[in-house]
Amino acid sequence: VIPAEFDYRAPRSLDQAIELLAALPDAKLVSGGMSLIPAMKHRLLAPAVLVDLGRVPDLDAIAARDGGFVIGARATHGQVGAAAALAALPIFAETAREIGDAQVRNRGTLAGSLAHADPAGDWPAVFLALGGRVSARGPGGEREIAAGDLFTGMLATSLASDEVIREVRFPAPGPRCGSAYLKLRQAASGFALVGAAASLRLDAQGRCERVAVALTGINAVPFRAASVEARLEGARADRAALAAACAEIAELDPTSDLHASADYRSHLARVYARRALERALERAAA
Numbered sequence: 001v002i003p004a005e006f007d008y009r010a011p012r013s014l015d016q017a018i019e020l021l022a023a024l025p026d027a028k029l030v031s032g033g034m035s036l037i038p039a040m041k042h043r044l045l046a047p048a049v050l051v052d053l054g055r056v057p058d059l060d061a062i063a064a065r066d067g068g069f070v071i072g073a074r075a076t077h078g079q080v081g082a083a084a085a086l087a088a089l090p091i092f093a094e095t096a097r098e099i100g101d102a103q104v105r106n107r108g109t110l111a112g113s114l115a116h117a118d119p120a121g122d123w124p125a126v127f128l129a130l131g132g133r134v135s136a137r138g139p140g141g142e143r144e145i146a147a148g149d150l151f152t153g154m155l156a157t158s159l160a161s162d163e164v165i166r167e168v169r170f171p172a173p174g175p176r177c178g179s180a181y182l183k184l185r186q187a188a189s190g191f192a193l194v195g196a197a198a199s200l201r202l203d204a205q206g207r208c209e210r211v212a213v214a215l216t217g218i219n220a221v222p223f224r225a226a227s228v229e230a231r232l233e234g235a236r237a238d239r240a241a242l243a244a245a246c247a248e249i250a251e252l253d254p255t256s257d258l259h260a261s262a263d264y265r266s267h268l269a270r271v272y273a274r275r276a277l278e279r280a281l282e283r284a285a286a
C-alpha cells in the first residue's frame with residue numbers, strides 16, 4: 001500500500017502552517033500521522049500537500065493552568081498518559097494505555113485524535129465526558145470550541161480545513177469528583193467496540209451533582225448519553241441507581257458491521273456506561 005504522490009511542507013511556526021493550509025489547494029495538516037498516513041496509503045485520501053505540524057515549536061505543553069489542564073496539540077498519547085501534571089485525573093493514563101501500540105502512542109496525538117473524529121476513537125469520549133474545549137487558530141484568529149460543538153459527523157468536525165487545534169483544555173476536577181474510561185477492544189484492530197467515559201461530581205449528601213457519560217465505538221459519532229445523565233442528576237449515587245439509569249440509553253443509534261451487530265453494540269453500551277460510572281463513583285467517593 002503506497003500513497004499517491006504528494007508535496008511536503010514543514011513550517012516553523014503555527015501562523016506559517018495556517019498560511020500554507022489557507023493558500024495551497026488541497027493541503028492537509030499532518031501531526032502524528034497515525035490516522036492520516038494509513039488513510040493515504042489505502043488511497044482513501046490523496047491530499048496534494050502535507051503541512052507538517054512536527055517542527056512547529058511550543059505545542060507540546062501538558063500543564064495545570066487557569067484552574068484546569070492544558071494539553072498542547074503535539075502532546076502524544078504516551079506523553080499524556082505519563083504526565084505528572086495530569087496525575088489527579090487517572091482517566092488520562094487509563095485512556096492513553098488503551099490506544100494502539102507503543103509506536104502509535106509515541107507518535108499519535110490527543111489533538112489529532114479529536115480532529116480526526118474516528119467513530120471508535122478513544123479521546124473523543126473522554127473529551128465529551130470531561131467537558132473539554134479546543135483552542136483552534138485559523139487565518140481569522142483563534143476561537144474556542146466546546147466539546148459538544150466539535151464532532152459533527154463520522155470523521156467530521158466543525159474545524160475549517162485551515163484551522164489548527166493549538167491546544168486542548170480540560171476543567172480541573174473539584175472535590176468529590178471522579179472520572180473513568182473503560183473500553184472493550186476489537187480483537188484485531190484494538191479500536192473500541194465500545195468505549196465509555198464517565199465523570200461524576202457528588203454533593204455533600206452523596207447525590208449526583210454533575211454527571212456526564214460519553215460513548216464511542218457505538219454510533220457513527222461519539223456522543224453523550226444525555227438520557228442516562230438526566231436520570232442521575234440529583235439522584236442518590238449508588239450502584240443500584242447507576243444500573244437503573246443505564247438500563248435504557250435513548251441516544252443509541254448503533255452501527256452494525258462484521259465485528260458487532262447493532263444489538264450487541266447496544267448491550268455493550270449499557271454495560272460499559274454502567275461500569276464506567278461505577279468506577280467514576282468509586283473515585284468520587286474515595
Ligand SMILES: Cc1cc2nc3c(=O)[nH]c(=O)nc-3n(C[C@H](O)[C@H](O)[C@H](O)COP(=O)(O)OP(=O)(O)OC[C@H]3O[C@@H](n4cnc5c(N)ncnc54)[C@H](O)[C@@H]3O)c2cc1C
Nearest residue numbers: 029031032033034035036100108109112113115121122165
Ligand atoms: C495501528 C494503529 C492503532 C490505533 N489504535 C487506536 C486506538 O485504539 N484508539 C484510538 O483512539 N486511536 C487509535 N489509532 C489512531 C491514533 O490514535 C492517531 O494517533 C490519532 O487518531 C490521530 O492523531 P495524529 O496526531 O496521529 O493525527 P494525524 O494522523 O496526523 O491526523 C489525523 C487528522 O487530524 C488532523 N489533525 C491532526 N492534528 C491536528 C491539529 N492540531 N489541528 C487540526 N487538525 C489536526 C489531520 O489534518 C488529519 O485530518 C490507531 C492508529 C494506528 C496506526
